[in-house]
Every structure is written in structure tokens, then in C-alpha cells.
Amino acid sequence: MADHHDIDEPKAKALLACMRAVGSVSDDAQVTYLEQLQGGWSRHSYIAEIKDGDEQLSCVVRARPQGSTLDTDLGQEFRVFELLVPESLPTPAVHGFVADEDTPFDGPFFVMDRLPGKAINVWRGRDRAELQADWDGDRGIAEDHVKYLAAIHQIDAGRAAEAATPRSFLETVDHWQGVYEENRIVRDPVIDESYRWVRAHEPDPVEPALVHGDYRIGNCLIEDGRISAILDWELSHVGDPRFDIGYMSLNYHGGKFTTPGSELLNAVADHEWFAERYSELTGRPLDPEVVRTFSAVGALMLVAIMTTGLRIYSEHRTTDIRLAWTRFVLPGIRQDLAGIMDW
Amino acid sequence: MFNALRTDQLLIGIGSVLRAAADRGAALEDYERSQLLSAYSVARLLAAENVAAPAMLTWIKGELGPVLGDQEAQMAEAGSSIAVGEQLSLLFEQMPADDPRRPEIHRILREMADREVAALAAIPE
Numbered sequence: 349m350a351d352h353h354d355i356d357e358p359k360a361k362a363l364l365a366c367m368r369a370v371g372s373v374s375d376d377a378q379v380t381y382l383e384q385l386q387g388g389w390s391r392h393s394y395i396a397e398i399k400d401g402d403e404q405l406s407c408v409v410r411a412r413p414q415g416s417t418l419d420t421d422l423g424q425e426f427r428v429f430e431l432l433v434p435e436s437l438p439t440p441a442v443h444g445f446v447a448d449e450d451t452p453f454d455g456p457f458f459v460m461d462r463l464p465g466k467a468i469n470v471w472r473g474r475d476r477a478e479l480q481a482d483w484d485g486d487r488g489i490a491e492d493h494v495k496y497l498a499a500i501h502q503i504d505a506g507r508a509a510e511a512a513t514p515r516s517f518l519e520t521v522d523h524w525q526g527v528y529e530e531n532r533i534v535r536d537p538v539i540d541e542s543y544r545w546v547r548a549h550e551p552d553p554v555e556p557a558l559v560h561g562d563y564r565i566g567n568c569l570i571e572d573g574r575i576s577a578i579l580d581w582e583l584s585h586v587g588d589p590r591f592d593i594g595y596m597s598l599n600y601h602g603g604k605f606t607t608p609g610s611e612l613l614n615a616v617a618d619h620e621w622f623a624e625r626y627s628e629l630t631g632r633p634l635d636p637e638v639v640r641t642f643s644a645v646g647a648l649m650l651v652a653i654m655t656t657g658l659r660i661y662s663e664h665r666t667t668d669i670r671l672a673w674t675r676f677v678l679p680g681i682r683q684d685l686a687g688i689m690d691w
Numbered sequence: 692m693f694n695a696l697r698t699d700q701l702l703i704g705i706g707s708v709l710r711a712a713a714d715r716g717a718a719l720e721d722y723e724r725s726q727l728l729s730a731y732s733v734a735r736l737l738a739a740e741n742v743a744a745p746a747m748l749t750w751i752k753g754e755l756g757p758v759l760g761d762q763e764a765q766m767a768e769a770g771s772s773i774a775v776g777e778q779l780s781l782l783f784e785q786m787p788a789d790d791p792r793r794p795e796i797h798r799i800l801r802e803m804a805d806r807e808v809a810a811l812a813a814i815p816e
Contacts, residue, residue: 384722533695537779606812658695670729676736683804691797
């Protein structure tokens with residue numbers, strides 16, 4: 349890590365105050381490094397190194413900036429991380445939440461431990477090759493990916509509902525269609541027809557569970573061939589757990605952009621193997637037709653989020669050009685939707 | 692085809708990122724470097740899209756015309772892919788669910804999506 353880095357003092361003070369308020373650091377603690385990470389569409393993340401006496405702490409600050417692509421509650425995300433602490437899942441401990449909009453992080457923020465591991469980007473060929481090698485080899489990442497998803501879905505739904513909002517199938521569809529309609533700049537007949545299709549394919553309900561909402565290998569960290577962290581819980585809710593599987597089954601999440609990605613589910617595991625292993629772990633069989641419906645819902649969620657980003661960018665509420673770049677992701681998602689609907 | 696943000700808006704965005712990088716007197720942070728790389732990617736994809744756009748518009752209007760019947764003339768007048776999208780969305784809204792034109796239009800939209808993705812992959816040198 350570069351040591352020439354200038355530390356943003358207001359941000360450093362705000363994060364120490366947050367941690368001191370919950371007793372995570374002493375009054376003598378000092379921030380020795382603070383830098384915004386690349387990535388993060390709806391949240392901004394910063395890594396911070398803190399020296400507290402003889403102790404050296406590595407933390408991450410999660411902030412919801414103004415002009416975020418997701419109008420999700422950062423407080424809920426914080427509460428979900430708190431909920432997960434006693435579970436046998438690799439999730440970070442949290443160190444306080446600041447709900448104020450007016451902070452040096454340009455909005456509310458919370459602090460959490462920085463877990464070891466590296467992020468995977470399935471749209472990068474070498475990262476897909478690494479995942480393929482895991483699948484062809486000892487399958488540590490593949491096994492963790494399915495095992496942790498099964499564990500998330502087996503958390504007591506009543507307890508989960510104290511942290512995350514319950515949402516039925518139709519409420520989910522209504523929500524994302526509302527976001528899409530509110531933010532769209534142009535009309536898209538493929539998306540309009542896709543909403544009609546998912547409404548006509550409402551699956552029979554199952555017992556609700558904690559749904560991660562954005563479960564994919566890109567939201568995990570990998571270390572020594574295993575998943576070392578599951579992050580980005582901002583879309584979590586209590587609902588139909590099959591959403592997570594449909595969403596991660598999208599070709600887009602296998603690394604497809606303008607050229608095809610991996611044939612593996614989420615570039616990690618064979619589709620059938622994953623479904624069978626998941627059913628084995630949870631005792632819940634998976635109907636491929638229902639998974640297909642949730643793939644369409646997941647694609648529509650992505651479209652709604654990207655459409656929001658395009659609206660925010662077009663109105664000059666952000667200069668983050670990655671939001672404009674998502675315009676070029678939408679044709680591939682449209683293509684995925686056409687395939688899911690058997691057009 | 693049915694894409695928000697015009698070419699001029701994207702070019703202004705690319706320029707703004709370049710200007711911000713030029714104005715920074717110190718080494719770029721990760722976030723700023725990712726902005727530059729995204730601007731580079733937008734420029735390349737926009738170039739690919741612009742090369743393919745006129746032929747795509749002619750193709751889809753030609754495919755839809757015979758399927759639409761009495762609305763063929765209206766579609767022929769559509770001057771942009773955005774206008775085609777508007778017309779199709781309105782048509783789907785008014786169309787009975789079992790209208791035999793519906794699967795035909797779906798087939799054309801599927802091929803349109805395939806062609807558009809292929810066009811974006813063909814970035815001009």
C-alpha cells in the first residue's frame with residue numbers, strides 16, 4: 349500500500365468518531381491510511397488502516413452517497429450484518445452506523461472489518477479461468493458458493509425479518525417495475541413485455557427465507573481457493589429464496605458482456621450440480637421453470653438499477669461515468685431476457 | 692437500440708473525465724483510474740454502436756413493416772431506434788395477449804438483441 353497517500357482528515361475524524369461511539373477504538377486511535385476503492389455502484393467503499401496503541405486495524409467504510417443508484421436503506425444493510433454475526437458465514441463484524449445525510453462521506457455510513465481475500469470479476473478472462481480451474485480441480489470455491497447460499501436460506505426467517513424487509517414475489521416485481529417506470533428515459537418494448545411475462549409466471553410460494561438479493565461470486569472475496577467473505581447485502585430481504593439462484597444463473601453473471609462468458613453458473617459451477625447440491629443441503633427441490641422466472645426477475649432488477657443510474661447521470665446528479673457505461677450492458681441483458689422467455 | 696443517453700451526452704461525459712484527470716496534480720487513486728478506464732470503454736462501445744446504428748434501424752423497420760400491417764406506414768416514418776421502441780411499446784399495450792403478431796414481433800426483437808450485442812463486440816480499429 350502506498351505510504352505517500354494524503355488522508356482526508358474530515359473523513360478520518362468521522363470514521364474514528366463512529367468507532368469510538370461503540371467502543372471499537374480508544375481515544376488515541378489514529379487513521380494511518382484511507383482510500384476510496386474502485387467499484388461500488390450504489391455504495392462507496394473506503395479502506396482504512398487504524399493504529400490504536402499496539403493494535404493495527406483494517407476496516408472498510410460503506411457509505412451511501414447522494415446520487416446512489418439504489419434507494420436502499422444503509423441502516424438495513426448494517427442491521428443485516430449485525431444479524432449475520434452469530435451465523436457460520438464469512439461476514440465482517442460491524443463497528444457503528446452514522447445515519448446523518450450530512451457527513452464527510454457524502455451521506456450515511458457504517459464501518460466494518462476488512463476481511464482477507466481478493467475480489468473476482470467474472471467479466472475478466474483471467475478471473476473466469478481461475479474459477480474454471482477451481483471447478484476442474486478441488487471445487488473449494490464451488491462448494492463454498494452453494495454451501496453458504498444454503499446456509500443463508502436456512503437462517504430463521506422470523507429473526508431475519510427483524511433486520512430485512514419481507515417482500516413477496518408480486519411486491520418484488522411491483523417494486524422493480526416502479527423503479528424502472530420512474531427512471532426510464534426511453535421506452536423499451538423488450539422490458540415492457542418481460543414484466544408481462546413474469547407476472548404471468550408467478551410461482552407457487554415457498555417458505556420465506558433471508559434472500560441476499562445480489563448473491564454472486566463478484567460479491568464474495570476469495571482466499572486460498574475458498575470464499576473468505578460474503579459482502580454487499582444492500583438488496584437483502586425476506587422472500588422467495590429461489591430469487592438468489594435465478595439471479596446468479598443469468599448469463600450476464602457468467603461473465604457475458606458483448607461476448608459469451610463461462611458456461612458455468614456464475615462462472616463457478618455446473619448448473620445442474622449446483623441445483624442438486626443446493627437441494628441436498630436445504631432439503632428443498634428446485635424447479636428449473638421457477639428458477640427461470642426468477643432469472644427474468646433478476647434481470648429486470650438489474651435493468652431497473654441501471655436505468656436509475658442512467659437517469660441520475662443524465663440529470664447531472666453524478667459525474668460517475670460508470671453509470672453512463674451501463675447503457676452498453678443493457679443490450680446483453682435484453683438478449684438474456686429474450687432467451688429466458690423463449691422468444 | 693432502445694438506449695438512453697445520446698451520443699453528445701456520452702461524449703461530454705468522456706471529456707469531463709479526461710479534464711478531471713488532467714486537472715489532478717497528483718497520482719490517480721483507484722477510483723479515478725477506474726473512471727478513466729470506463730471512459731475509454733464508453734468511447735470504444737459508442738464507436739461500435741455508431742458504426743452499426745444506421746443499418747440496424749433500416750433492418751428492424753424492414754422486418755417489422757410486413758408484420759405490423761396497417762401500422763406499417765407509421766413504423767416506416769420512425770426516424771430513430773428510440774421512436775421504433777416507443778411505437779412497439781404502445782402497440783404491445785393495445786394488442787390482445789393472443790394477437791398472432793406478438794410472437795412474430797418477439798422473434799424480431801430477439802434477433803435485434805443478437806445483432807446489437809454482436810455489433811457492440813465489433814469495435815472498430
